[in-house]
Amino acid sequence: MFWRMVKGALFRQKGKMLMIAFTVALGASLATAMLNVMLDVGDKVNQELKTYGANINVLPKGASILDDLYGVSESSGTLDQYLSEEELANIKTIFWAHNIVDFTPYLNTKIHLNDQKEDVKLVGTWFSHQMDLPTGESLRTGMENLKNWWEIKGEWLSDDDRNSAMVGSITAELNNLNLGDTIVIQTEKGEKKLTVKGIFSAGSDEDEKIFVSLPVAQELAGLKGAVSSMEVSALTTPDNELARRAAKNPASLSIKEMETWYCTAYVSSISYQIEEVITDSVAKPIRQVAESEGAILEKTQLLMLLITILSLVGSALGISNLVTASVMERSREIGLLKAVGAHNFPITGLVLTEILVTAIIGGVGGYFAGLSFAQIIGQSVFGSAIDIKPMVIPLVAVLVSLVTLAGSIPSIRFLLSLHPAEVLHGR
Secondary structure (H helix, E strand, C coil): CHHHHHHHHHHHCHHHHHHHHHHHHHHHHHHHHHHHHHHHHHHHHHHHHHCCCCCEEEEEHHHHHHHHHHCCCCCCCCCCCCEEHHHHHHHHHCCCHHHEEEEEEEEEEEEEECCCCCEEEEEEECCCEEEECCCCCEEEECHHHHCCCCEEEECCCCCCCCCEEEEEHHHHHHCCCCCCCEEEEEECCEEEEEEEEEEEECCCHHHHEEEEEHHHHHHHHCCCCEECEEEEEECCECCCHHHHHHHHCHHHCCHHHHHHHHCCCEHHHHHHHHHHHCCCEEEEECHHHHHHHHHHHHHHHHHHHHHHHHHHHHHHHHHHHHHHHHHHHCHHHHHHHHHCCCCHHHHHHHHHHHHHHHHHHHHHHHHHHHHHHHHHHHHHHHCCCCCCCCCHHHHHHHHHHHHHHHHHHHHHHHHHHCCHHHHHCCC
């Protein structure tokens, strides 16, 4: 009898029930889309930000001390402390190896250009380096990926090109250099003629430098296998209080806190693990980049959360109006049920069952529509698909139930206030 009454009510008021289902579907679809995007947006935003440079700088311990004391970010070689090129691949063996997107080494030295007396900074690096990892995998990394926003006239160098150079726009302008020109590089170890293959504009002090392949710089500096520093681009989790404490002193953490920090992709924990695998190194987060990543991610997720909440509030208001109108239309029927002995509890259960059945239908339709919206957002904003998160299903189910119940409260209060005698007499 109960389910016959539910079925009858659904078909008699199918217009209003369809509107309720549509309202629930709208809220569920937006909640599904926003929750899936919000849970996947961290990697997407980090991937987008990774196109704008590194967030970790790795230095020898001596150079790191100079950086802390005097703000010197490059190893001049005066301390005779360098990183070993052979150990660079070790960063792909750390716990968070898959979060290391790109990295490239630098060897900095000072040279004289075309018999001029003033020093010019020469940097040896990888441009597009094929590396065989200790894990048996291979990786291509270097400046082309790490500095892909540079404006290049000409072309990037290849790592096996030992007779060419890329010149910064400021150095090129000061020395009247053009593509195809030959420059003479002079150091204490000898001199070398190079062809200008590319002129770049980086928008920083790098425009005053000359870049060559790493073996050329090592030869000119007489430092075979040596590296002054390394820049690393890693996908990271925004810092919290635990990460900030660990960054100051990992030894201050308890064993449980240490495990949590070490197994979370904070920029400080990734830096700590890099120091473990590269001898006498100090990995320092580039705080402006790391903090901006966290701030952008938090604001993006907060915006999506607010959109989700507002959409659900709107759905609750719509459901409230529709359900109240439905109960008012059925006031005589409800009054008659009360007159023949029905209590408020079973009548309330009847109305709520009708609304929840309608909400389930709308919620299921809204969930699948939301998955489509999430993919549209992913492709239009990030240029890639959004990963479907299974945990969104129970979240949406709970949210739809809560919204439906919240929207039904005014109608239930109206139902409880109905008096059979007044309703049946048309009052």
